[in-house]
Amino acid sequence: MRYVIIGAGAVGGTIGGRLFDSGHDVVLVARGAHERVLRERGLRLELPDRTLRLPIPVAAGPDDLTPRRDDVLVLAVKTQDTAAVLSAWASYGDRPAVVCAQNGVENERLALRRFPDVHAMCVWLPSTHLEPGVVRAPCAPLSGMLHLGRYPSGADDTTRAIAADLNDSGFEAPVSDAVMAWKYAKLLGNLANAVEAVFGTLVHGAGEGPALDVARRAQAEGRAVLDAAGIAYTDDEQAARMRDGKLDVQPMGRRGLGSSWQSLMRGTGSIETDYLNGEIVLLGRRVGVPVPVNEELQRVAGLFAREGRRPGELTDRERAELLAV
Known part of the structure; x- marks a missing residue:
């Protein structure tokens, strides 16, 4: 091949x-x-x-x-x-x-x-x-x-x-x-990509803080929507067991964040949030499940890309609105 x-x-x-x-x-x-x-x-x-x-x-x-x-x-x-x-x-x-x-x-x-x-x-x-x-x-x-x-x-x-x-x-x-069950599970994880991009901080993994709280609420909305739509997804524990001991991130200088963060860092002018958080927004509207956190993340991340903002350049008002959703 x-x-x-x-x-x-x-x-x-x-x-x-x-x-x-x-x-x-x-x-x-x-x-x-x-x-x-x-x-x-x-x-x-x-x-x-x-x-x-x-x-x-x-x-x-x-x-x-x-x-x-x-x-x-x-x-x-x-x-x-x-x-x-x-x-x-x-x-x-x-x-x-x-x-x-x-x-x-x-x-x-x-x-x-x-x-x-x-x-x-x-x-x-x-x-x-x-x-x-x-x-x-x-x-x-x-x-x-x-x-x-x-x-x-x-x-x-x-x-x-x-x-x-x-x-x-x-x-x-x-x-x-049933590979799409794995991809829908990955979609839930990728709902945090927009959080990393706009807050400019790592949110995948253990810890506490406002950005991590936003990511968890976005993922909770995602699970509720997939359940309501009857879409199968692999559970977090199964995915973690598969990766355990095989995908350990090694220290190699400054650690880069996710793909959405990288898009903003490179100034590409676009971001994939419409197809990550936006997928949950679309499904939520179809099945009648409110997803306000994902809607706000989709909106703000899109603004960042169009305006050429760097990761973490949230205004005080945008930060307050994300934390209050």
């Missing part, structure tokens, strides 16, 4: 880099300064025990590649960019397999409109991309846990072949017939 990693940022760069380092055929798709640095110097992948400089082939888009029958398109862009990416790649090759290595639950629905062979990936992969050409993946002994299955359910030989390559490359990639 040749893995075409569309979006070679924190997640895509780590997956592509580790696959390439293990001898697999990989192409990184990137744009702007990141693309230029990757072409000139290769990918610098910083791991806890070593730093790799990887001369991975780079493409700017489908016109840069000659399609192969064994291509697997791995989507690792943010959800707000998925529709445009799928449109650009819709006529590429002979109906290649597509893997959605993304947060949220909307990407697979979008991909299935364009491609018949779609696989969902639940990504637990702490990583950071803040500098062109550089990705930091601080977990050990594995770089990440990547549950994989066909969308909407099941698994096939392609699923298992992809999982085998990932298991060979520094990941644990369990194959699941």
Whole structure:
């Protein structure tokens, strides 16, 4: 298989880099300064025990590649960019397999409109991309846990072949017939991403404080909505047991925060909150469950992205309104 990693940022760069380092055929798709640095110097992948400089082939888009029958398109862009990416790649090759290595639950629905062979990936992969050409993946002994299955359910030989390559490359990639239950569980965790972004502080893990309280209330709303909608999700304890002892974050200088925080730090002008907290808002409105915390997080995070604000630049009024919801 040749893995075409569309979006070679924190997640895509780590997956592509580790696959390439293990001898697999990989192409990184990137744009702007990141693309230029990757072409000139290769990918610098910083791991806890070593730093790799990887001369991975780079493409700017489908016109840069000659399609192969064994291509697997791995989507690792943010959800707000998925529709445009799928449109650009819709006529590429002979109906290649597509893997959605993304947060949220909307990407697979979008991909299935364009491609018949779609696989969902639940990504637990702490990583950071803040500098062109550089990705930091601080977990050990594995770089990440990547549950994989066909969308909407099941698994096939392609699923298992992809999982085998990932298991060979520094990941644990369990194959699941019900992978979306894992992705909905991850969605609940990702409701804290907007909190990290606007408060500018780590909220995943133990501790107390106003930001953590907001995150917990957002997640409580999320669970209430999924329960009311009859949507299955894996429980926190099962997920924690799967990751225990496998995804320990190692000290590697300053720790970066989640993907939404990174979007604000890079000044991308967009943020994925509409498809994380916004997914809960959408479902809440459908099933008649109020979700005021997620509504406010969606609104404020969107303002941060549009106004080019850095993480933590909450006004006193915005902070008070979030704490009072």
